Amino acid sequence: MNMMTTIPANLTMSSREIAEKTRKRHDNVMRDVRAMLIALHGGGGLLSFEDTYTNPQNGQSYPIFNLPKRECLILVSGYSVELRAAIIDRWQELEAQQAPRIPTHVEALRLARRQPNSAAGCKLSDPPMIFSTIHQRHTYRHTAHDDRE
DSSP states (O other): OOOOOOOOOTTTTEHHHHHHHHHHOOOHHHHHHHHHHHHOOOHHHHHEEEEEEEOOTTEEEEEEEOOOOOHHHHHHHSSSSHHHHHHHHHHHHHHHHHHHOOOOOOHHHHHHHSOOOOOOOOTSOOOOOOHHHHHHHHHHHHHHHHHHH
């Protein structure tokens, strides 16, 4: 079974978080991001990823970049293995937070009890159609066998 994970388009990592995770100075990360974005998207590409961060302590605004996964991984591909690993681990956390949780078997049964059934008028207490069909076949075979005796 081939399952693909869909990443929401708005899922990004800020240059501040990249600096924190890689233990690099933010101004150095910003320099690397600018160079990468210009190489990838030309000078106009910077605008697509620019944002501002307002420091809660002093109220000042600072430029940052919000990078989607592709650009983030391209950026850190030039960093050391340990730094790449920190960013990849963080992306896995972000994606796990976005992934739908699959209910357990018990949770699924509880949800099914609360849901109205289809127009067929079945109740949760009714045997599933497959069991009804198997029961009819078994009864038919049993009756046919009794008739031959």
